[in-house]
Amino acid sequence: MNPGRCAACRHLRRKCPPDCIFIPHFPPNVPQLFVSVHRIYGASNVAKLLQQLPLHLRADAAESLCLEAQYRIEDPVYGCVGLISLLQQQILDAEKQLAKTRAEIAFLKSQAAQHPQAAALRGNLSDNAADLSFSDHHQSFCG
């Protein structure tokens, strides 16, 4: 066995050429990375995806393909999409909490305004109102 072969060429039982598209991203000491992408995408599709990218972007692409493949193996029905749905639900929950809190702060401001010593609070509360703009930037998966 040629110890210099990358994990992909080892898995595919073939020689590892000097210009192997896989060798920078699938080192022989981490064989599981290629096993996952090979199982989900197939070697030729992974090679095509990497070849269409400039060299400096291929490492990130290989890493994201490995992550997506691992999620598809762990959750064959939903894969990454299951996690995206969960995260979007967490964002919706956060938006509800922020909206409720905005209303409570507005109520507290009206109470604080009745007391002179509470005047110093108003600046903080105005800053807070400006910060609580999270829901305006909500990213939609299906958008």
Place this chain on the structure above:
Amino acid sequence: MNPGRCAACRHLRRKCPPDCIFIPHFPPNVPQLFVSVHRIYGASNVAKLLQQLPLHLRADAAESLCLEAQYRIEDPVYGCVGLISLLQQQILDAEKQLAKTRAEIAFLKSQAAQHPQAAALRGNLSDNAADLSFSDHHQSFCG
């Protein structure tokens, strides 16, 4: 051309057998769905992914594969992982806003407590403190 062929068999220029694994999920009137998954996963890998699932889960699996393929086509470097990173950043931003708001509410409670007519606020504020538990349930992609 056989108008009864599914989008997959049309794209692959082959007969569409009565037990075609693709026909329930890739109707002929929506050809782009199969074009995307074929480009990213390959027909045989999509068929394998669907065949390993019980019938009642295959529609969701086909839909999630189409979504992931579309994201990979739109973003060949990061695919779905790019969106997951964006959503996780939005959740971290929301957690920071909630933590800041918790601190401000605690400060306002201490101010309100100095005024008898503010006593009625305390129940609401306690409820709010119980609600602001979002960050305790933060889902980590890498977890």
